[in-house]
Amino acid sequence: xxxxxxxxxxxxxxxxxxxxxxxxxxxxxxxxxxxxxxxxxxxxxxxxxxxxxxxxxxxxxxxxxxxxxxxxxxxxxxxxxxxxxxxxxxxxxxxxxxxxxxxxxxxxxxxxxxxxxxxxxxxxxxxxxxxxxxxxxxxxxxxxxxxxxxxxxxxxxxxxxxxxxxxxxxxxxxxxxxxxxxxxxxxxxxxxxxxxxxxxxxxxx
Ligand SMILES: [Zn+2]
Numbered sequence: 001x002x003x004x005x006x007x008x009x010x011x012x013x014x015x016x017x018x019x020x021x022x023x024x025x026x027x028x029x030x031x032x033x034x035x036x037x038x039x040x041x042x043x044x045x046x047x048x049x050x051x052x053x054x055x056x057x058x059x060x061x062x063x064x065x066x067x068x069x070x071x072x073x074x075x076x077x078x079x080x081x082x083x084x085x086x087x088x089x090x091x092x093x094x095x096x097x098x099x100x101x102x103x104x105x106x107x108x109x110x111x112x113x114x115x116x117x118x119x120x121x122x123x124x125x126x127x128x129x130x131x132x133x134x135x136x137x138x139x140x141x142x143x144x145x146x147x148x149x150x151x152x153x154x155x156x157x158x159x160x161x162x163x164x165x166x167x168x169x170x171x172x173x174x175x176x177x178x179x180x181x182x183x184x185x186x187x188x189x190x191x192x193x194x195x196x197x198x199x200x201x202x203x204x205x
Pocket of ligand 1: 012
């Protein structure tokens with residue numbers, strides 16, 4: 001079976017059979033990197049990213065957001081119920097339990113929401129604010145440790161150096177780019193204060 005070359009928008013995941021400069025769905029720039037060239041330099045920060053990409057990053061972290069909402073909701077609901085029952089009956093233990101449930105479940109909920117918000121903003125920070133540098137693909141392999149709907153993503157590992165220090169990063173690609181091969185040059189953007197927080201630019205989808 002012949003496989004047709006397709007191009008995938010790294011920002012929203014839309015497929016194209018012909019390369020184009022910008023995605024018609026989200027407006028993002030499609031990569032022109034090949035196994036031999038990393039393509040044009042990333043624009044200087046701050047970089048605008050398609051809202052579709054921000055939505056995808058949020059979606060990838062939805063488990064923490066949902067847990068945060070569930071625990072916060074539980075804290076408020078149990079707090080209100082026990083305080084109301086305690087006030088009506090009146091039983092002091094009920095009032096105490098109301099405060100305890102509110103504080104414990106609410107606290108867990110806020111912790112999850114904070115974690116998810118920070119994780120999302122860290123993931124976006126490298127792309128929108130990061131400093132650009134050259135890197136190289138170290139390895140490309142199917143990551144069997146991750147399975148979603150009977151599929152595993154391709155893991156792309158890359159390295160780059162900052163002031164003589166070697167850093168590495170990785171990304172999961174569900175639509176691997178055939179030009180993403182070991183040794184290929186890439187553009188990397190990293191957070192100045194923490195080069196451990198980095199991304200390929202453009203990212204992989
Ligand atoms: Zn797109």
